[in-house]
Amino acid sequence: MTKVFRNLTFDIKKNSIFQVYGNNGTGKTTLLKILSGLDNDYEGTINYKNINLNNIETNFLKEVVFLPSLPSFYENLTVEENLRFLSNVYGLDKLDINSSFKLTQIKDKQVKDLSDGQRKKIQLSIGIQSDAEVLVMDEPYNFLDIESQNQISYIFIELVKKNKTIIFSDNTKDSYTFEVNNSVNLNNV
Amino acid sequence: MFSLIKSIILKDLLIEYREKGNLYYVFILTCTFSLLFTNYLKENHILFSYYVTLLITNILLSQRISRLEIGRNDELIVFNLPVDLSAFCISKIIYSLILFLFQASILFIFYNLFSQTYIIEINFNFIAFTLLFLIGLSIFFTCFSLLLERIKGEGQFMFIAIFPLIIPFLFLCFNGLNDLYYLGTGEYINSFNFQLLLAFDILLITVCPILFSYALRR
Numbered sequence: 001m002t003k004v005f006r007n008l009t010f011d012i013k014k015n016s017i018f019q020v021y022g023n024n025g026t027g028k029t030t031l032l033k034i035l036s037g038l039d040n041d042y043e044g045t046i047n048y049k050n051i052n053l054n055n056i057e058t059n060f061l062k063e064v065v066f067l068p069s070l071p072s073f074y075e076n077l078t079v080e081e082n083l084r085f086l087s088n089v090y091g092l093d094k095l096d097i098n099s100s101f102k103l104t105q106i107k108d109k110q111v112k113d114l115s116d117g118q119r120k121k122i123q124l125s126i127g128i129q130s131d132a133e134v135l136v137m138d139e140p141y142n143f144l145d146i147e148s149q150n151q152i153s154y155i156f157i158e159l160v161k162k163n164k165t166i167i168f169s170d171n172t173k174d175s176y177t178f179e180v181n182n183s184v185n186l187n188n189v
Numbered sequence: 190m191f192s193l194i195k196s197i198i199l200k201d202l203l204i205e206y207r208e209k210g211n212l213y214y215v216f217i218l219t220c221t222f223s224l225l226f227t228n229y230l231k232e233n234h235i236l237f238s239y240y241v242t243l244l245i246t247n248i249l250l251s252q253r254i255s256r257l258e259i260g261r262n263d264e265l266i267v268f269n270l271p272v273d274l275s276a277f278c279i280s281k282i283i284y285s286l287i288l289f290l291f292q293a294s295i296l297f298i299f300y301n302l303f304s305q306t307y308i309i310e311i312n313f314n315f316i317a318f319t320l321l322f323l324i325g326l327s328i329f330f331t332c333f334s335l336l337l338e339r340i341k342g343e344g345q346f347m348f349i350a351i352f353p354l355i356i357p358f359l360f361l362c363f364n365g366l367n368d369l370y371y372l373g374t375g376e377y378i379n380s381f382n383f384q385l386l387l388a389f390d391i392l393l394i395t396v397c398p399i400l401f402s403y404a405l406r407r
Contacts, residue, residue: 038269061271068269072260076204088196089270 004030005189008044010182012167014133015160017178020169022186028169029069029138031186035167036066036136062090065132069139071123075112079103079122082111090130101125101148116143128155135159137168153177190276197280202287204257214253215292218246223299227308235308239300240322240366244359247289247323251330254285255338265338275398278332282398285327293319314369314377321365321383324390325358332397336404358393361386 004027012018012035020028033039034046037053037060046053048064073082083095101121106114114122120143127135141149156166157178173183205211222245226238258281260266267277300309309315365382377383 036269059271061269066269068262070260070262072262072264072266072269074200074204074257074266076208076257077200081200081203085196085200086270088192089267089272 016181019183026186064134071119073111134165194280227303255334274402278398278401
């Protein structure tokens with residue numbers, strides 16, 4: 001069995017921003033999936049609030065929400081119908097389409113007719129509105145224009161103020177408008 | 190859990206209402222097979238061919254239903270969501286059953302239409318047997334086609350793994366089919382073959398969602 005990375009030890013503090021960075025194929029997505037409880041093909045121990053990640057239940061996925069790099073929705077449903085379905089799944093009353101980005105003009109469009117950037121905005125908007133304590137975002141800046149990227153950075157700061165923890169991945173350790181509290185470089189492991 | 194099952198089924202029905210992809214698929218396949226079988230098979234093989242047609246079309250249809258659950262990252266869309274995978278599997282089974290029941294009705298009409306004689310008689314035995322047959326098939330094919338979509342690399346293994354389960358089910362159906370018009374309603378319900386088929390269905394509906402959830406464990 002090929003090992004993607006080894007000897008990886010780190011802590012992620014509550015209400016902080018944690019970055020995973022590395023070149024393509026270094027295992028950023030794999031690591032984020034493992035941290036989100038979506039991949040259990042690893043050796044070692046991961047604890048979340050002093051509980052081993054192997055002993056978690058489905059409700060953990062409400063606390064730690066993973067937002068993949070390629071947003072996936074039901075293509076034949078409209079944005080509003082997708083949001084209604086996802087609000088049921090997350091146990092929320094309603095997901096507001098305009099909470100983070102102005103998306104009113106696309107709410108009646110089928111997802112298959114949307115651009116990658118619009119899909120990404122919907123995905124981020126859902127993640128932000130969920131009751132998650134930890135948001136795990138795989139390359140959140142992908143597909144977004146400069147204005148939306150700046151907006152994401154602002155949202156990150158706001159989320160940390162609301163006691164949420166952000167884990168995100170990127171190819172390089174760029175300078176952001178927010179402070180990255182801790183990071184892990186996958187290029188050398 | 191029930192609200193989740195309800196919302197997944199409603200979502201599927203809404204997609205179907207809008208796209209009608211599966212309905213067209215059902216219509217074309219059942220039309221083709223019923224035309225072939227009613228023309229080239231003798232009358233005493235018609236009932237058998239009715240269920241074979243259901244079997245073949247259900248294999249194809251269930252794969253199509255499962256493929257609609259795959260997102261752009263080649264994973265089940267619900268996999269990243271806080272969804273109980275057993276509940277998801279049960280809701281897909283119910284949705285498949287709804288489609289298969291519709292298909293069985295269409296097929297019944299086509300068979301009687303193309304043969305120009307009333308060749309399949311509707312009675313309680315026929316309805317009860319068809320229901321058990323379709324419940325079994327929808328559990329089998331939904332569960333395994335969803336697994337196949339997820340475990341792509343081990344697809345061939347899963348196909349081999351399905352045989353020990355499906356062969357006894359098909360043997361039971363074949364035996365139950367022989368008694369369909371020879372026994373009265375009460376006799377048929379109490380017959381060994383029918384009760385074994387019922388027991389098999391109950392076993393499947395218990396085991397398959399758990400197996401699905403276990404196989405896809407996150």
